[in-house]
Amino acid sequence: MLALRSVMITTALATLIGCQQPAPALVGCELAVTPIHSIQGSDTSSPLLEQQVTVRGIVTASWQADEQLSGFYLHSLAQDSDDNPLTSEGLFVRTDENFPLLTAGQVIAIRGSVNELQQVTSLTDPTLLQYCGEQPLPKPQPLQLPVASLAVFESLENMPVQFDQTLVVTGHFPLARYGQFQLAVGQQYTATQLSPPGAAAHAANQQALLGRIVVDDNRAEKPTQIIYPSPQLSASNSLRSGDSVRGLLGMISEFNGNYQLQPLQQPTFINTNPRPPAPPQPAEQTLRVAAFNVLNYFNGEGAEKQFPTGRGAKTAADFARQEAKIVAALAALQADVIGLMEIENDGYQSHSAIVQLTNALRQYSGEDWQFINAAQELDNGRLGGDSITNGLLYRGDRVRPHSAAITSRQAPFGSRSRPPLVQQFYTLQNDQLFAVAVNHFKSKGSCPRDNNRANADQADGQGCWNPIRVESSQRLVELMQSAPLDKLEHTIVLGDFNAYAMEDPIAVLKQNGFHNLIEQFEPLGYSYVFNGFAGSLDHILVSTALRDRVINQRHWSINADEPTALQYDMHRINPNWVDASPYRASDHDPVYLDVQF
Numbered sequence: 001m002l003a004l005r006s007v008m009i010t011t012a013l014a015t016l017i018g019c020q021q022p023a024p025a026l027v028g029c030e031l032a033v034t035p036i037h038s039i040q041g042s043d044t045s046s047p048l049l050e051q052q053v054t055v056r057g058i059v060t061a062s063w064q065a066d067e068q069l070s071g072f073y074l075h076s077l078a079q080d081s082d083d084n085p086l087t088s089e090g091l092f093v094r095t096d097e098n099f100p101l102l103t104a105g106q107v108i109a110i111r112g113s114v115n116e117l118q119q120v121t122s123l124t125d126p127t128l129l130q131y132c133g134e135q136p137l138p139k140p141q142p143l144q145l146p147v148a149s150l151a152v153f154e155s156l157e158n159m160p161v162q163f164d165q166t167l168v169v170t171g172h173f174p175l176a177r178y179g180q181f182q183l184a185v186g187q188q189y190t191a192t193q194l195s196p197p198g199a200a201a202h203a204a205n206q207q208a209l210l211g212r213i214v215v216d217d218n219r220a221e222k223p224t225q226i227i228y229p230s231p232q233l234s235a236s237n238s239l240r241s242g243d244s245v246r247g248l249l250g251m252i253s254e255f256n257g258n259y260q261l262q263p264l265q266q267p268t269f270i271n272t273n274p275r276p277p278a279p280p281q282p283a284e285q286t287l288r289v290a291a292f293n294v295l296n297y298f299n300g301e302g303a304e305k306q307f308p309t310g311r312g313a314k315t316a317a318d319f320a321r322q323e324a325k326i327v328a329a330l331a332a333l334q335a336d337v338i339g340l341m342e343i344e345n346d347g348y349q350s351h352s353a354i355v356q357l358t359n360a361l362r363q364y365s366g367e368d369w370q371f372i373n374a375a376q377e378l379d380n381g382r383l384g385g386d387s388i389t390n391g392l393l394y395r396g397d398r399v400r401p402h403s404a405a406i407t408s409r410q411a412p413f414g415s416r417s418r419p420p421l422v423q424q425f426y427t428l429q430n431d432q433l434f435a436v437a438v439n440h441f442k443s444k445g446s447c448p449r450d451n452n453r454a455n456a457d458q459a460d461g462q463g464c465w466n467p468i469r470v471e472s473s474q475r476l477v478e479l480m481q482s483a484p485l486d487k488l489e490h491t492i493v494l495g496d497f498n499a500y501a502m503e504d505p506i507a508v509l510k511q512n513g514f515h516n517l518i519e520q521f522e523p524l525g526y527s528y529v530f531n532g533f534a535g536s537l538d539h540i541l542v543s544t545a546l547r548d549r550v551i552n553q554r555h556w557s558i559n560a561d562e563p564t565a566l567q568y569d570m571h572r573i574n575p576n577w578v579d580a581s582p583y584r585a586s587d588h589d590p591v592y593l594d595v596q597f
Contacts, residue, residue, distance in 0.1 A: 029056045029107060029108075029109045029130055029132035031054065031056070031109060031129070031130075032054065033053075033054050033055050033056050033080065033109065034048070034053040034054060034055055035055075035076065035080045035081075035082065036055055036057060036074070036075075036076045036080065036088070036089050036090065036091045037076065037080075037081065037082045037084060037087035037088065037089055038087075039053060039055070039091060039114055039121060039123075040087050040088040040089075040090075040091070040121050040157065040158075041087065042084075042086040042087050042155075044119070044154055045116050045119075045121065046114050046115075046116065046121045048114045049114055049115065049116065050113060050114060050115065051113070051114050052111065052112070052113055053111065053112070053113075053114055053123070054109065054110070054111045054129065055074065055091065055109070055110060055111075055112075055123065056077060056080070056107070056108065056109040056110075056130075056132065057074040057075050057076050057077055057080070057091070057107070057108070058074070058075045058076075058077065058105065058106070058107050058135050058137065058138065059072055059073065059074060059075075059102045059103060059104055059105065059106045059107075059108065060073045060074070060075045060090070060104060060137055060138065060159075060160055060251065061073045061104055061160075061251055061262065061264060062101070062102045062103065062104060063218045063262070064095050064099070064101055064102070066097070066220065067219060067220050068218055068219055068220065069218055069219075069220075069262070070094060070095060070096070070220075071092055071093050071094045071095050071122070072092075072093055072095065072102050073090060073091070073092055073093070073158055073251050073262075074090070074091045074092075074093055074108070074110075074123075074158075075089055075090050075091075075137075075138050075158075075159065075160075076089040076090075077107070077135075085155060086151070086155050087155065088121070088154070088155055088156060088157045088158055088159055089138075089159060090156075090157060090158025090159035090160075090251070090252075091121065091122065091123055091158050092117070092120050092121070092122040092123070092158050092253070093110065093112065093122065093123045093124075093126050094115075094117060094122055094123070094124045094125075094126070095126060099126065099128065100128055104137060105134045105135065105136070105137055106131065106133075106134055107131075107132040107133050107134060107135050108128060108129075108130065108131055108132060109128075109129040109130040109132060110123065110126045110127060110128055110129055111126065111127045111129055112124055112125050112126035112127065113125050118254060118255050118256065119254040119255070119257065120157065120158065120253055120254050120255075121157060121158065137160070138159075138160065139160075140160040140161050140162035140249060141156055141159060141160065141161045141162070142161070142162055142164065143156065143161040143162065143163055143252075144163065144164070144165060145163070145165060145167065145183075145184065145185050145210075145211050145212065145213065146185065146210040146211035147210050147211075148210070149210065150209070150210065150259070153213075153252055153254075153259035154259075156252045157252050157253070157254065158251060158252065158253065159251065159252055160249070160250065160251055160264065161249075161250065161251075161252055161261070162248065162249045163246075163248040163249075165185065165246070165248075166244050166245070166246040166270075167183040167184060167185060167213075167244065167245050167246070167248070168183065168184055168185065168186050168187055168242060168243070168244055168245075168272075169181055169182070169183060169239060169240065169241050169242060169243045169244070169245060169273075170182045170183065170184045170187060170188045170212060170241060170529075170532040170533070170534070171241060171529050171530075171531060171532030171533070172239055172241065172563045172564075173529075173530075173531070173532075173563075173564060174214070175226060175228070175233070175239065175563045175564070175565050176226075176563065176564050176565035176570060176573075177221055177222060178216065178217075178221050178255075179216060179217030179219050179221075179223045179226055179227070179228070180214050180215060180216050180217065180255075180260065181214070181215055181228060181239060181563075182212055182213070182214050182215075182532040183212060183213055183214075183215060183245055183248075184208075184211045184212040184213075184532070185211050187241070187242060187524075187534060188208050188211070188212065188532055188533050188534065189524075189526070189533060189534050189535055190205065190461070190500055190530070190533035190534065190535040191204035191205045191208075191461045192461040192462060192500040192501075192502050192503045192535070193500040193501050193502065193526065193534070193535035193536060194501075194502065195502055196502050197460040197461045197462045197466075197502065197503055197504065198460050198461070199459065199460065201460060201461030202459045202460055202461050204461075205461060205533070208533070212532060213259055213260060213261055214255070214258045214259065214260035214261070215228075215245070215248070215250075215260065215261050215263060215267065216253070216255070216260050216261065216262050216263070217263075218262050218263065222573075224573055224574055225574065226565060226574075227266070228267075228269070229243070229269035230266060230269060233563065233565060233566075233577065234576045234577060235566055235576060235577055235578055235579035235581065235583075236579070238275065238562055238563065238566060238583065239269070239563055240271075240273045240274075240275070240561040240562060241273065241529055241534065241560070241561040242272060242273025242561060243269060243270060243271055243272055243273050244269070244270040244272040245267045245268065245269055245270070246267065246268050246270070247265065247266075247267050247268040248261060248263070248267055249263065249264045249265050250262050250263040250264045250265075251264070273561060275558070275583060276556065276557050276558065278332035278333070278334070278556075278582075279332070279333060279334060279554065279556055279592060281334055282334060282336075282594045283551065283594060285429065285596055285597070286551060286594045286595060286596050286597070287336045287337065287398065287399070287427060287594070287595055287597060288333070288334060288335040288336050288337075288592055288593070288594050289335065289336065289337045289338075289339075289436060289492055289494065289540065289592065289593055289595065290333050290335040290337070290338045290339070290494075290540075290590050290591065290592035290593075291338070291339045291341070291438075291494040291495055291496070291538050291539070291540055291590060291591050291592075292329070292330065292333070292338055292339070292340055292341070292586070292588075292590040293340075293341040293342050293440075293496045293538060293586055293587070293588035294326050294340055294341065294342055294343055294357075294585075294586055295312075295322075295326075295342055295567075295585070295586035295587055295588070296311040296312035296342050296344075296388065297312060297322065297323070297326060297340075297342065297343045297344060297353055297357060298310070298311050298312030298313065298319070298344040298353060299319060299323075299344065299351075299352075299353045299356045299357075300316065300319065300351075302351065303349075303350075303351040305351060307319065309344070310387050311344075311387060311388065312344070313568070313569065314569065317571075318568055318569050318571070318572075321568040321569075321571055321578055321580070322568040322569070322585075323356075323357070323360060324568075324580040325568055325580060325581065325582060325583075325584070325585035326357070326585045326586070327357070327360050327361050327364045328364070328580060328581060328582045328585070329556075329558060329582035329585040329586075329590065330361050330393075331361060331364050331365040331367075332582055333556065333590060333592060335395075335592055336394065336395045336398040336399055337392070337393070337394045337395075337399060337425065337436055338392070338393045338394075339390065339391070339392055339421075339436060339438035339494045339495055340354075340357075340390065340391035340392065340393065340438065341388075341390055341391075341418075341438070341439075341440040341495055341496045341588075342388045342440070342496075343357065343388065343389060343390075343391045344387070344388065344389075345382045345383060345384060345386060345387055345388055345389035346381070346382070347375070347378065347381040347382060348371070348373045348374075348375055354371050354391045354393075355371070357371075357391075357393075358370065358371045358393060361393070367395055367397070368395055368396040368397045369393055369394070369395060369396070370393070370394055370395070370396045371391060371392065371393050371394075372391070372392040372393075372394070372401065372405050372421065372423045373405070374405040374407065374421060376404055376405070377404075377405060377406075377407045377419075383407065383418075383419055383421065384413070384414050384418050384419040385414055385415075386418055388418065388440075389418055389419075389421075389440075390418055390419070390420065390421040390438040390439065390440055390495065391421070391438070392405075392421055392423055392436065392438050394423075394425065397428070398427075398428055398429075399425040399426065399427055399428060400425065400426050400428060401423055401424070401425055401426075402424040402425060402426050402433060403424055403484070405421060405422065405423050406422040406423070406479070406484075406485065407419045407420055407421055407422065408420060408475060408476075408479045410475050410478075411471075411475075412442065412468050412471050412472055412475070413472065413475060416442040416465070416468045416472070417439070417440065417441045417442050417468065417469070417472040418439070418440040418441075420437050420438060420439045420476055420479065420495075421437070421438045422435055422436070422437040422438075422479065422480075422485065423435065423436055424484075424485075424488065427597045429597065430597060432490065432597045433488060433490065434488070434490035434491065434492065434546075434597070435480075435485055435488050435490070435491045435492065436491075436492045436494065437476065437479070437480060437491070437492065437493045437494070437495075438494060438495050439472075439476060439493065439494070439495030439496070439497060440495050440496045440497075440498075441468075441469045441472045441473075441495075441496070441497045441498045441499065441505060442465045442468045442469055442472065442498060443465070443498045444462075444463030444464055444465060444498055445464070446464075447463075447464035447465075448464065454467050455467050455468055461503075462499070462500075462503050462504065465498075466499075466503070466504060466505070469497065469498060469499050469503075469504070469505040470504045470505050470508060472505065473497075473504075473505040473506075473508035473509055474508055476493060476509070477508065477509065477512040480493065481512075489543060489545035489546075490543060490545055490546050490597075491514075491542070491543040491546070492540060492541070492542050492543070492546065492593075492595075493509065493514055493540075493541050494538075494539065494540040494541070494591075495538070495539070496537055496538050496588060497537060497538070497539055498537050499537065500535040500536060500537065501516065501518075501519070501535070501536050501539070506539065506541075509541050510541070513543060513544050514541035514542065514543060515541055515542055515543075515544065515547045516539060516540075516541050517541075517542065517547065517550050517553045517593065518536065518539070518540070518553050518554075518555075518591070520553075521552060521553040521554060522553065522554050522555060525554065525555045525591075526555065526560065526589075527555050527560060527588050527589040527590075527591055528560050528587070528588055528589070529560045529561065534560070536555070536591070537588065538555075538588050538589065538590075538591050539591065540553065540591055540592070540593050542593070542595070546595055549595050549596045549597070550593050550594065550595050550596075551594050551595070551596060552593065552594040553591070553592070553593035553594070554591070554592060554593075555589045555590070555591050556589060556590050556591075556592065557589050558582050558583050558584070558585065558589060558590070559583070559584055559585060559586045559587055559588060559589045559590075560587065560588065560589045561589075562583050562584040563584070564584070564587070565577050566578065566583065566584040567584050567587075568585075
């Protein structure tokens with residue numbers, strides 16, 4: 001049966017599975033039954049919950065092994081159907097190891113208890129009453145995205161459907177745990193990436209759910225091999241957001257509140273979003289400034305570098321793989337100044353994370369990488385009170401620091417958002433002065449328990465803690481306008497603001513003289529994919545004096561489009577998923593700009 005985990009059920013499987021059980025007796029199944037459509041009803045859950053029923057129908061697909069779905073799908077016979085488009089004629093039957101193995105095309109009668117399993121109307125604890133011969137499988141129902149309402153999916157629950165569309169991969173966060181990925185008509189953006197926040201943005205995010213479906217792999221969770229894309233996922237055979245899929249045929253199901261497809265055949269994958277090469281070398285007389293969230297780069301506890309740590313890698317071997325990917329990505333950016341987020345907040349001693357990362361990058365690239373030491377701003381050896389902090393790397397052969405680093409302890413910095421790290425630099429080519437501010441604002445997660453609080457989700461598309469992020473933007477503006485930065489024309493603010501491009505915190509910066517030129521150079525660019533929605537949480541904005549000097553600004557799409565299964569820590573599940581390339585070095589894409597001085 002293990003081979004069937006990657007072989008999709010068709011009528012041909014009758015021969016494959018049928019040899020494992022006695023030939024069915026040819027009886028008529030003439031007994032009193034409850035029609036499947038009556039069990040399904042026209043609502044999202046069955047009107048007959050926990051009742052014992054007798055049903056009959058055609059087996060349309062069978063994945064009965066424990067490492068599969070532990071069940072099979074049953075479809076109404078023609079004489080039992082009601083021709084009501086609002087009620088499904090399909091049922092999922094949960095089985096155990098004692099239930100006979102069934103074959104697509106068999107007609108059976110069974111008795112069991114009606115339940116909702118992960119929102120799927122199902123029959124549990126079934127007893128096989130009769131084999132009743134075989135019949136041709138029902139024709140799949142045509143289905144097209146977007147649907148008019150989620151009720152369309154519900155009306156087809158547990159029934160075979162077929163898509164004639166070519167669809168686009170929009171997300172794959174569940175791929176590593178459940179073998180699932182998300183499809184839609186095209187790339188889906190979180191509404192506040194493209195439109196102002198408000199009720200309309202919230203409604204747009206909800207409306208987008210009508211245009212997507214999840215594709216499962218018909219297996220139990222935590223697979224050690226992933227069959228997407230064909231023949232299987234690996235470090236060199238990725239399934240990227242933006243890739244295309246066609247040939248979808250399968251059973252409509254539901255899991256974790258999302259409608260999904262249990263495929264009856266392997267879909268066709270088209271690499272329409274290939275991995276991008278490294279950014280081209282910066283032009284003459286320019287500096288490249290980049291922002292990179294390094295995904296909890298923790299190099300071990302204390303001088304002994306013991307693992308596991310509070311965040312990041314759990315073992316020294318995992319950390320070595322993480323570091324290799326991050327260093328490869330940082331070097332390939334060919335930047336002169338890099339702002340870092342999510343680096344371990346353990347000071348600037350020889351064993352510290354930023355020291356180790358700088359040394360590794362210098363050795364790997366052969367370039368004079370240095371780090372900004374903000375020791376004079378430390379509280380008990382840490383820049384801020386969080387376990388992660390902001391860092392700043394620079395090439396000593398391209399720029400030199402001017403005066404000490406600057407930060408702010410004014411709330412919400414330190415209590416919610418991480419303290420900013422600001423450093424002034426001189427360009428070595430012509431001695432021009434500029435400043436870079438590295439930021440990491442409060443995330444949208446861990447929402448307040450009291451939904452009436454201002455920082456709770458206001459259903460405007462901005463998620464939780466938006467007032468905190470707005471206040472962080474305001475305090476950042478005040479910092480950049482205070483001495484000694486107030487007399488400096490050339491300033492750059494960058495980082496993980498945890499706010500999409502049209503949200504309030506970014507608007508505050510734009511209203512106070514900072515410009516987000518990604519809108520000009522890459523208007524549909526994004527740095528992050530969450531729940532299948534793309535958007536930029538990571539930004540670089542420049543002061544008015546630099547606006548006309550920026551000649552390029554881009555995301556390097558090496559992380560957000562790649563599955564989490566290819567991340568460094570998944571090596572323990574499948575070594576073929578992880579290599580030392582920059583791809584999936586983090587969960588955020590780096591963003592960079594080239595500016596003339």
